[in-house]
């Protein structure tokens with residue numbers, strides 16, 4: 169297992185659209201293990217492969233208190249949506265920035281697990297927010313893009329400055 173470097177907004181690689189995984193093989197299982205380790209170490213509740221510069225449709229999530237319920241989504245699809253909820257979001261690729269985003273309240277998701285088996289589940293609350301946030305990453309979208317242009321520019325300036333200081 170290995171920790172993977174997380175790329176930070178406004179890195180243009182975050183806007184890459186990820187390709188479907190053709191086969192859930194050992195390479196993908198290794199990626200899932202490394203992503204899970206990276207997510208837990210950060211610590212974060214979700215990570216998309218895009219954030220570690222791998223442009224394939226793989227997500228790891230764990231929204232449990234005890235951090236013992238890993239959810240692996242390969243080639244996820246949100247097949248149904250209903251309602252609306254607003255939740256304050258953050259992102260490992262946008263460190264230190266939190267803001268409210270409006271998303272669907274209930275979703276139905278189908279995906280493959282780390283053994284390549286298809287499964288389906290319904291989600292609401294924080295899990296629904298997290299799945300939508302991570303699927304957005306796979307489509308090249310970062311949560312700050314839902315905010316006003318003024319806020320987006322402020323966040324960009326802040327993060328570019330910080331990167332200069334820490335580089």
Ligand code: NI
Nearest residue numbers: 258259260261
């Ligand atoms: Ni994120």
